[in-house]
Each structure stands twice: as C-alpha cells, then as structure tokens.
Amino acid sequence: xxxxxxxxxxxxxxxxxxxxxxxxxxxxxxxxxxxxxxxxxxxxxxxxxxxxxxxxxxxxxxxxxxxxxxxxxxxxxxxxxxxxxxxxxxxxxxxxxxxxxxxxxxxxxxxxxxxxxxxxxxxxxxxxxxxxxxxxxxxxxxxxxxxxxxxxxxxxxxxxxxxxxxxxxxxxxxxxxxxxxxxxxxxxxxxxxxxxxxxxxxxxxxxxxxxxxxxxxxxxxxxxxxxxxxxxxxxxxxxxxxxxxxxxxxxx
Amino acid sequence: xxxxxxxxxxxxxxxxxxxxxxxxxxxxxxxxxxxxxxxxxxxxxxxxxxxxxxxxxxxxxxxxxxxxxxxxxxxxxxxxxxxxxxxxxxxxxxxxxxxxxxxxxxxxxxxxxxxxxxxxxxxxxxxxxxxxxxxxxxxxxxxxxxxxxxxxxxxxxxxxxxxxxxxxxxxxxxxxxxxxxxxxxxxxxxxxxxxxxxxxxxxxxxxxxxxxxxxxxxxxxxxxxxxxxxxxxxxxxxxxxxxxxxxxxxxxxxxxxxxxxxxxxxxxxxxxxxxxxxxxxxxxxxxxxxxxxxxxxxxxxxxxxxxxxxxxxxxxxxxxxxxxxxxxxxxxxxxxxxxxxxxxxxxxxxxxxxxxxxxxxxxxxxxxxxxxxxxxxxxxxxxxxxxxxxxxxx
Numbered sequence: 070x071x072x073x074x075x076x077x078x079x080x081x082x083x084x085x086x087x088x089x090x091x092x093x094x095x096x097x098x099x100x101x102x103x104x105x106x107x108x109x110x111x112x113x114x115x116x117x118x119x120x121x122x123x124x125x126x127x128x129x130x131x132x133x134x135x136x137x138x139x140x141x142x143x144x145x146x147x148x149x150x151x152x153x154x155x156x157x158x159x160x161x162x163x164x165x166x167x168x169x170x171x172x173x174x175x176x177x178x179x180x181x182x183x184x185x186x187x188x189x190x191x192x193x194x195x196x197x198x199x200x201x202x203x204x205x206x207x208x209x210x211x212x213x214x215x216x217x218x219x220x221x222x223x224x225x226x227x228x229x230x231x232x233x234x235x236x237x238x239x240x241x242x243x244x245x246x247x248x249x250x251x252x253x254x255x256x257x258x259x260x261x262x263x264x265x266x267x268x269x270x271x272x273x274x275x276x277x278x279x280x281x282x283x284x285x286x287x288x289x290x291x292x293x294x295x296x297x298x299x300x301x302x303x304x305x306x307x308x309x310x311x312x313x314x315x316x317x318x319x320x321x
Numbered sequence: 322x323x324x325x326x327x328x329x330x331x332x333x334x335x336x337x338x339x340x341x342x343x344x345x346x347x348x349x350x351x352x353x354x355x356x357x358x359x360x361x362x363x364x365x366x367x368x369x370x371x372x373x374x375x376x377x378x379x380x381x382x383x384x385x386x387x388x389x390x391x392x393x394x395x396x397x398x399x400x401x402x403x404x405x406x407x408x409x410x411x412x413x414x415x416x417x418x419x420x421x422x423x424x425x426x427x428x429x430x431x432x433x434x435x436x437x438x439x440x441x442x443x444x445x446x447x448x449x450x451x452x453x454x455x456x457x458x459x460x461x462x463x464x465x466x467x468x469x470x471x472x473x474x475x476x477x478x479x480x481x482x483x484x485x486x487x488x489x490x491x492x493x494x495x496x497x498x499x500x501x502x503x504x505x506x507x508x509x510x511x512x513x514x515x516x517x518x519x520x521x522x523x524x525x526x527x528x529x530x531x532x533x534x535x536x537x538x539x540x541x542x543x544x545x546x547x548x549x550x551x552x553x554x555x556x557x558x559x560x561x562x563x564x565x566x567x568x569x570x571x572x573x574x575x576x577x578x579x580x581x582x583x584x585x586x587x588x589x590x591x592x593x594x595x596x597x598x599x600x601x602x603x604x605x606x607x608x609x610x611x612x613x614x615x616x617x618x619x620x621x622x623x624x625x626x627x628x629x630x631x632x633x634x635x636x637x638x639x640x641x642x643x644x645x646x647x648x649x650x651x652x653x654x655x656x657x658x659x660x661x662x663x664x665x666x667x668x669x670x671x672x673x674x675x676x677x678x679x680x681x682x683x684x685x686x687x688x689x690x691x692x693x694x695x696x697x698x699x700x701x702x703x704x705x706x707x708x709x710x711x712x713x714x715x
Contacts, residue, residue, distance in 0.1 A: 120612065121481070121612040121613045122481065122486065122487075122490055122598065122613050124336065124490045124493050124494060124599075125336035125338070125497075128480075131480065135481075138612060143609075143610040144610065165597075166334055166597035166598075167596045167597050167598050167605070167607065167611045167612075167613070168610060168611040168612070169611075170595075170596060170597050170611065171594075171596060171607065171610065171611025172610075172611065192336045192337070193334045193335060193336055193597065193600070194334060194597075195333065195334070195335060195336070195337050195340050196337070196340075197323045197324070197332075197333055197340070198323050198332055198333060198334055215337075216336070216337040216338075217337060218337050218338045218340075218341065220338075220341045221341055224340065224341060224344075228337070239337065239338055
C-alpha cells in the first residue's frame with residue numbers, strides 16, 4: 070500500500086489527483102486507463118465505485134456510474150482489478166455509504182488493505198457520522214478522508230481538526246461562500262493535512278486553485294473524455310493529462 | 322452516535338454541502354417548535370384553512386358488511402387539497418417563512434405533497450418549485466396541472482427510475498446549490514435528521530385527534546390502528562400518540578406491487594435490508610451489491626425504495642407490524658369501499674383499507690379499529706379505470 074502522504078512529498082510540488090469511474094465503459098478499459106494515469110505523472114488516483122444514486126455528483130459522473138452498473142460492475146470485480154495493478158502512486162476509493170455498508174465495513178476495509186487502497190472518500194458520510202467507518206478503516210490502515218465545503222469557518226475547522234490523508238475541498242456553491250483563499254487559511258489553522266480542491270476542466274482553473282492549495286483534484290474532466298470517446302479515449306486522455314500535470318507541477 | 326436516532330436507525334448521512342442547511346433548519350425548528358406564537362399560528366392554519374380536526378367517522382355500513390370490529394375512518398381525505406400532506410406542508414412552509422426563506426422546493430410522487438406545498442406557498446406568498454419523476458407526471462397529469470394553477474413550477478425528473486426516489490435526489494442537489502433563500506419541504510418522514518422528526522411532529526395531529534375522538538365516541542382505545550406506508554408520513558402521524566398504548570396494535574401497510582416474490586414491488590420491510598441512503602440509516606430495497614433497487618407499485622405515492630427511520634425502529638423493536646398489500650388487493654379495496662360506504666379513497670389509502678378489513682374480522686362488534694384514509698381517490702379514478710381495462714384518460 071502506498072501512503073497518501075507520498076503524493077505530497079515531491080519537493081513541495083503541487084499534487085494532481087485524478088478521478089476515474091471503475092467500469093466505465095468496461096473494467097478492461099479502466100485497467101488500461103489507470104496505467105495511462107500512472108504514466109502521465111498524476112500523484113494520486115481516485116477510483117469511483119459506481120452507485121445507483123450518487124446524489125452529490127454532477128450529471129457526468131452520475132451517467133458514468135450508470136454505464137458501469139449496466140455492465141454489472143461490482144466491488145469484488147474492482148478489488149480484483151486493483152489487486153493485480155502495479156501501483157506507483159497512492160490509490161483512493163470514492164463511493165457512497167450503501168455499497169460499503171452492504172459489503173460490510175470489516176470485510177470492505179480488509180479488502181482495501183489487500184488491494185493496496187490507502188484511503189476512501191464517502192460523500193454521504195459526513196464528519197458527524199464517520200466514526201462508524203473510521204475505527205474499522207484504521208485497523209486496516211485505510212484513511213477516511215473528509216470533504217469540506219467553503220461555507221462556514223466554524224464548520225471547516227470542526228471537520229479539519231481530525232482530518233487524515235488529505236482534505237477534499239468542494240467547489241463553491243450558490244451564495245454561501247467564504248472564498249477559496251480564506252477556506253484554505255481556515256483549514257490550515259487547525260490541520261497539517263494537505264488541502265486539495267476539485268476543479269471542473271480547464272488547465273487555467275487548475276493552476277489558479279493550485280496557487281492556494283496543496284493539490285488539485287480532476288473531478289469530472291476525465292469522465293467527460295471517456296463519455297465522449299468510450300474505449301478509444303487513450304490519445305485524448307494523454308493529451309489532457311499532460312497539459313494539467315505539467316501546468317500544476319510548475320506552480321510554486 | 323449522531324443526532325436524530327431511532328435505535329440504530331436515522332442519522333444525518335448527507336454530503337457535507339448539505340450539513341450547513343440541516344444545522345440551520347434544526348436550530349430554527351428547535352427554536353420555533355415550542356414557541357407559543359408559532360404553534361398558535363400553525364394551529365389556526367390547520368383549523369381555519371386546512372379544515373382540521375378531520376372527522377373520525379364510524380363506517381357502519383362497511384363494518385357490518387365486513388362483520389367484525391367497528392371500523393372508524395380517520396378522514397384525512399377531507400382536508401383541504403385532499404390528503405394528509407397539507408398538515409406537514411403548512412408546518413414547514415410556516416417554519417421556512419420564519420427562517421426568512423422565500424422559496425420552497427419539494428419532491429412529489431403521486432403529486433399530493435407537491436399540490437400541498439404549492440398550496441402553502443401560494444397562501445404564504447412564497448415561490449415554489451416541485452420536482453416530479455417523468456413516470457409520475459404521466460400517472461398523475463391532473464396534479465401536475467393543479468400545481469401549475471397554484472403558481473408552482475414543475476420540473477420533470479428524467480434521471481434514474483424517473484420516480485419519487487429520483488425526485489428526492491434532485492431536490493437534495495437543488496438545495497445544495499441554493500440554500501440561502503430556499504427551504505426543502507420534504508414530504509415524507511424520511512431523509513436526514515431533523516426531517517423525520519419535523520414531518521412526524523407536523524403529522525402527529527392525526528393521532529392526537531384520533532385518540533381523543535375514539536375515547537369520546539367509544540370510551541376505549543381501538544384494538545388496532547392501520548395506515549399505509551411508503552416513506553411513512555401518514556402512518557407515523559397516525560401511530561405516534563398510540564405508541565405508548567401498548568395494547569393498541571400498530572399496522573403499516575406496504576405496497577407489494579405485483580407481489581413480494583416478484584421484482585415489481587415496493588415493500589421495503591418485507592423485502593429490504595438495512596442500508597444508508599437519502600440521508601438516513603434505515604431499511605431499503607436493494608440488490609446483491611447494495612445498489613438501490615428499482616421499485617414498483619400501482620400507487621405513485623408508495624413507490625419508494627425506503628422507509629422512514631422511526632418505522633424501521635418500530636418494526637425492529639416489534640412495536641409495529643408491517644404487512645405487504647398487492648396492487649390487486651388495493652384496487653379491490655378501492656372499489657369495495659367506494660361501493661360500500663360511498664367514499665372513494667386514494668389508491669395509497671386503499672392499501673390500508675384492504676388489510677384493515679382483514680384485521681376487523683379478527684374482532685367482535687364490541688371492538689373497534691381505526692384506519693387512516695390518508696387521501697381521496699379522485700386523482701386515481703382514471704388510472705383504476707385503465708387498470709380495469711377501460712380507456713379513460715385524465
């Protein structure tokens with residue numbers, strides 16, 4: 070298992086975390102795309118375990134989940150795939166509470182350990198509810214990452230106090246916003262855990278975010294390219310990843 | 322253990338982006354629920370506008386035809402807008418207004434909660450947008466137009482199974498992006514804390530009245546209280562003040578659709594397992610990998626893959642009993658009660674009436690039972706005609 074820390078230890082370089090939905094369009098394609106992500110120089114890979122109702126996701130990721138589920142992808146297939154991949158960067162899961170709860174916390178996190186998955190993000194298990202997964206995940210060396218929204222200083226500090234892995238800062242929402250700079254500042258006051266923020270697609274957005282954070286998360290851009298090119302997305306993915314990685318890694 | 326628990330069920334399993342809105346709502350609810358002026362204003366709306374208290378009607382002809390316990394009907398169908406949904410919609414709209422919100426959003430299945438919310442919004446001068454699955458807009462076209470008449474905007478939900486579950490997903494997404502001026506008026510006793518508590522409290526007037534009414538009419542408590550259960554708002558309202566009366570059986574009737582041994586069912590207690598979804602730990606219909614299962618019922622209002630956490634707890638603790646009722650049985654009850662008593666019940670309520678007839682037969686005419694007629698059946702007439710093979714459209 071490669072520790073999440075290693076993504077943030079490269080000569081103070083800003084990290085690029087890349088998200089991909091497992092099984093979209095098929096698991097064979099996912100295997101090849103994961104190789105491609107590793108070769109492109111991203112610093113951590115987030116694997117989405119598809120869920121029928123991913124309520125916190127954009128329509129692009131919701132559709133990717135449905136495509137994967139229509140192919141019958143299940144957690145066991147994803148664990149089996151990850152077990153055989155030679156990992157060069159930390160791997161993290163992103164999924165919803167129910168598939169994990171249904172699999173059984175103990176069994177799920179023990180398989181994470183076997184498969185070399187160092188962390189998990191579960192959007193519908195907020196800070197208040199995460200004790201039930203955190204204790205068990207810890208036994209197997211799996212970090213449970215927290216998400217924070219840039220809406221309330223008090224809330225950011227409450228959540229970040231016990232953060233592990235990295236803090237996943239959500240995009241701005243509606244009108245309740247304190248802004249990226251002050252959200253990061255607030256978090257840094259209470260934790261030494263790196264802060265990463267998702268961005269939509271353009272390299273300019275990524276660079277702007279990287280100036281304030283420890284890393285950027287490619288939220289839906291990879292999923293969009295795969296939605297468009299399906300099993301033949303290799304060339305487009307390489308082109309896109311090269312531009313993001315190069316630009317973000319040169320931010321000081 | 323976090324807030325809002327009923328045994329191991331409940332909680333607040335929502336994306337971080339919603340926590341701020343939930344904290345704000347909980348603080349406001351705690352402030353207003355015991356506030357004398359708020360309670361008085363709410364009670365006045367219920368009495369003067371919605372027509373409460375609703376009747377507890379002794380269905381003598383029906384009871385004698387069945388030949389068992391006296392069957393009392395709690396007539397929520399006689400409320401303004403034609404169902405129990407108005408109780409909660411008025412309560413939440415008033416609360417939202419006190420919080421300074423100017424816009425209500427709501428999910429709806431059969432359209433009854435959508436209509437109730439649109440009505441409350443019109444009365445209190447608020448904007449209203451209702452999310453309704455595409456399937457349901459077809460099944461309940463009349464209610465879609467009714468909401469538009471009341472000044473609401475209706476969004477057709479095209480994602481997932483295009484029913485109630487997906488409408489809830491859309492509302493949660495919408496609330497995340499616009500929490501400042503918007504209150505999410507959730508219609509069932511489901512979702513993250515504090516919703517199951519708020520909805521139950523606003524619906525508890527049903528059992529509060531029914532308990533007093535039956536004591537006045539019969540001088541004793543009923544043998545059983547029966548209500549239909551989708552998410553479970555009318556049933557939790559009907560059960561609530563009887564929970565401590567240990568000798569009163571509480572019976573929830575779930576929509577079995579084409580049968581609990583088929584995939585076309587929405588009977589969560591009969592076929593579901595514990596899970597985490599829509600903000601709560603509760604029981605859900607799901608597949609072998611924890612994916613939420615598509616559910617089916619003739620009734621759009623009961624077509625939901627989960628059940629409120631308080632019901633899950635009442636079931637788990639053995640205090641309440643839950644039974645599946647099929648489409649066929651519900652349609653038969655719909656027709657039987659219409660013919661026998663001159664009351665056309667909602668297809669949702671017909672699930673409760675179907676089983677209540679069986680329960681009544683277990684007792685003698687000295688005993689009584691209460692059934693909640695959660696809504697009136699006018700909205701279902703065309704669908705039932707089609708079910709019986711007649712070409713009738715709204």
